[in-house]
Amino acid sequence: MKRLQSLLNTINLKNSLYRSIVTLSGGTVLAQLIGICALPFVTRLYTPSEIGSVSIFMSFFGFWVVSIAFRYENALLIATDNTESHIIYCLAIVFVLLMSLVGMPILWVLQQNNLFELQILPVWTPVVAFAIFLGYGLFMVNKAWALRAGLVSKISQASIIRAGAIAGTKLGLGVLGWGIIGLLVAELVGAISSTYKLATATKKHFEQSKPQSIKLAQFKQTALKYKKFLLLDTPSAWMDALAMLLPLPMVASLYGVEAAGWFGMARMVLSLPNAQIGVAVSNAFQMELARSLRENEPQRARTIFYILLKKLSIIGMIPLILSIFVLPWAFPIIFGNSWESAGLIIPIIAPWVYAAFIISPLSIVLAILQAQEWKLFYDTAAFGLLVGTYYWATQITLTLEEYCMLMTASQLIGYFVYALLLYYLVESRLTEKLD
Secondary structure: HHHHHHHHHHHHHHHHHHHHHHHHHHHHHHHHHHHHHHHHHHHOOOOHHHHHHHHHHHHHHHHHHOOOOHHHHHHHHOOOOOHHHHHHHHHHHHHHHHHHHHHHHHHHHHHHOOOOOOHHOOOOHHHHHHHHHHHHHHHHHHHHHHHHHHHHHHHHHHHHHHHHHOOOOOOHHHOOOOOHHHHHHHHHHHHHOHHHHHHHHHHHHOOOOOOOOOOOOHHHHHHHHHHHHHHHHHHHHHHHHHHHHHHHHHHHHHHHHHHHHHHHHHHHHHHHHHHHHHHHHHHHHHHHHHHHHHHHOHHHHHHHHHHHHHHHHHHHHHHHHHHHOOOOHHHHHHHHHHHHHHHHHHHHHHHHHHHHHHHHHHHHHHHHHHOOOHHHHHHHHHHHHHHHHHHHHOOOOOHHHHHHHHHHHHHHHHHHHHHHHHHHHHHHHHHHHOO
16 A cells, blocks of 8 residues: 555656756747757857857856855745745845846956957957846746746746747848847847746735835845855856856967857857756745645655656757757758857767757756755756866967867766765755655
């Protein structure tokens, strides 16, 4: 009887998890298709140098927004109750506004000092960046709150709106010949357009639990309660973002902006499953894991982890095989002959992206389990590996392909260690809760 009940519980768990993933993936896959369909036109409306230049900005953007709320958006999922989640939500919004403002002068200083190749961007970029930071930061916070509420359909709709706005703006302004300006404005339109509807839905859902007033002491108490997100998760996220985003400016500094465009395009195409499907899996995993722990069901949380580890390993093989055997010769046909070099890079970095596809969605377990100190340790080591490979490349003569091989090898080592770390923490922390 116990075995039958356990089997039924597992089936119900899988159904709930898969429904969440399918709902989220429905929107994100459609968003992915919008981006894919637009790419052949975008690559003909904009030059590799223009796309490479904006890719440099997106590297900084990706680094900055990853901690734009000091990671308090993740605390929304593990808040004790919905009333406390209101306090965390307000804290996160304040941090988003603060970090959006601070991002402007920092980007300007980096431009003026010719750091990370950001000097190639227009001088007015920091002003536009503020609006992009703010819009995307608000989207991130409301998305996390929507995950707590289980509003997965609203998140999918917001993803579709964002992808459509970015693609439509890129094409429209590309036809008008706006160049870099058009690409930056597209990111701005995408950030703003996806936020309003999602924010409206989350506030309506949590309206009944809204406290009449929130005192300053409550803000302070809640911020201290979840201080690990600020003190450990934030620097960890910065390290992680740098390890993922610095390869583009590193390639630009070693081989030029055009090579950065090739590398950026290759990685962007390869990362589509991770950026869309992988994000959907991560969101569903985060939602179900946090719910399991809030309801004191550690065995359910453990089962979810291993189900997704297995499924991601299998599903990821499909894009890996296509990347190695199909995309190298298909790339110039789809995107134009000027992108042939990008096709040669794809099979080299495909194993790196495959590892990220598996491990990245599962890494949120460290935040949910409040084990951010381990993540900070790992991310610091991974960042050191990346810097080490770049320094080595500056000391010897390597082709672009050889440098990509070196980066891939270092990242594969890092992800293998990360997988072992996740396994250890899931087994130790969740077993303790079972006992």
